[in-house]
Amino acid sequence: MDNSPSKKVWLKFKRNKLAFSGLIFILLLVLMGILGYIITPDSSPNANTQILPLNKKKPGSTFKFIIINKNPNIKAVGFFERMLNGQKSNVTSIPITSYRLVDNNVFITPYIGDEGKAQEIKYKLNEICPRCTPHSKLGTAATLFEQYNVYEKTYWLGTDIYGRDLLSRMILGIRVSLSVGLMAVLISLFIGVSLGAIAGYFGGRIDAGISWFMNVVWSLPSLLLVIAISFALGKGFWQIFIAVGLSTWVDVARLVRGQVMALKEVEFVEAARALGFNTSRTIIKHILPNIAGPILVVASSNFASAILLETGLSFLGFGAQPPMASWGSMIKEHYGYIIMDAAYLAVLPGLAIMLTVYAFNVLAIGLRDAFDVKGQNTTV
Incomplete structure (x- = not known):
């Protein structure tokens, strides 16, 4: 019988039915996003x-x-x-x-x-x-x-104000939300893990300087920060990746900093230093693998935040530009019809956003419980 830690984490995660259902829903969205035009009723570019x-x-x-x-x-x-x-x-x-x-x-x-x-x-x-x-x-x-x-x-889902197939544009909107979420999380992980690990491992003035910078970014409202970055980079799809990623790294950095500070004095890290391993190897090979669980939890939570930020930006006109299909821009185009006889035009993309964000949130909770982040005992 396989008693590896990863197997135990997976079995514990599967017992959480809500979190497992969230994972299945996300995988279904990923599959639909990958297939894209193959399954859309309107296969013309951007539907x-x-x-x-x-x-x-x-x-x-x-x-x-x-x-x-x-x-x-x-x-x-x-x-x-x-x-x-x-x-x-x-x-x-x-x-x-x-x-x-x-x-x-x-x-x-x-x-x-x-x-x-x-x-x-x-x-x-x-x-x-x-x-x-x-x-x-x-x-x-x-x-x-x-x-x-x-x-x-x-x-099947009706048509929008331009007579376009709503189902096709809803499916293509999956690509925008998930791709922005993925790229933003990768950018935030790269910046957050790097700065957090450096601050937590070296401490002193380096830690004070990085912590001051994190607190400054932390004090800024995420949406306003993303809008400011979008102004600097310009409107567009690819700019959203960078803007959202640069606004969500602080959570990762704060978590990694605290975890590294707790681990840098344990025996296996002292043994790595005694053997003459350089700092980067000690951090990458010996410390970060032991905090992968908490990082996955915060990454899943940031995925949901990135989707909300992207839809908010698209609603304000800074995100994916027409005719590209985006759930946020679909709400922007149709929110006035909520009080009329075509409320579904805004309700359906809003429901898609809600369910996707909820799925990532319950996935983060399931991962947190599976990795036992709060009471986790780090072992060598």
């Missing part, structure tokens, strides 16, 4: 297909479309490129209420909203459906037109 007559349609709405043009110059991309960047549509289609075929003509009634009915538009059948010839062996012209040029689409 930015705008159909204005279909704006603010309720979840579950189904509409009939007719393809009126095909662009052979747009080539299909490979699987991985489509997964990462999407696929430009090679057809032009419009929503309709009805259509009818008369001889070699197609009379289409476009959908212009629930309030009125548009006039019919006439198209040449052989222009929009070259296969639909009267003497085709594949079937009648009506059958071929129905097969190749008519389709239905269901908007």
Whole structure:
């Protein structure tokens, strides 16, 4: 039987059903974020297909479309490129209420909203459906037109104010939130672990100087600090990584400083110094592995904080810029509809933010209990 410390931590973590459910939810989000355009109903770049007559349609709405043009110059991309960047549509289609075929003509009634009915538009059948010839062996012209040029689409979460598929943009928003959270946590870990370990190990004036700097950053509101950094770096997606990372490292540094101060006088660290190991090796190889548990806990908590900061920045216009899909920007675009008949436009991304942050918080609590951070006895 494997009685390793990591095995014991994992078994203890699994017994916490809420934390384990949070982990499963996060892994599901990661999978959806990786697959991206492969699973989105709208696979165009940024899921930015705008159909204005279909704006603010309720979840579950189904509409009939007719393809009126095909662009052979747009080539299909490979699987991985489509997964990462999407696929430009090679057809032009419009929503309709009805259509009818008369001889070699197609009379289409476009959908212009629930309030009125548009006039019919006439198209040449052989222009929009070259296969639909009267003497085709594949079937009648009506059958071929129905097969190749008519389709239905269901908007499972409805459409936004621009007529874009909300489900597709919600899925792509996962990428923004998780990628910002991941990069911000990596940046905060690099800065926080480095400064905290140096301050805790050397002490004295070095500790006093680093601690003063940490207290100054700690005293600044996180959102205001991120906005100030964003002003300096400019608006954009990549700038958010740096801005959020530079605002969340203090928690890590304070934790690491305290843990290193507690460990630097224990026997195995004294033995490492007596054997002539240099300072960096002593810290990296002998001290940091013994405080990995508390670092993981604070990293998970910072992940949730980074997601909240990113959504706040996007809501204020400093985060991911249109047409990139972001949960924060989706709330910004639709918060006015909360008191109207389309509250779901802001509620759904808000619910996604809430559930994701909650999942990371319960994961942090589960890790804290599994590693027994409060009562942890450090062993060699």
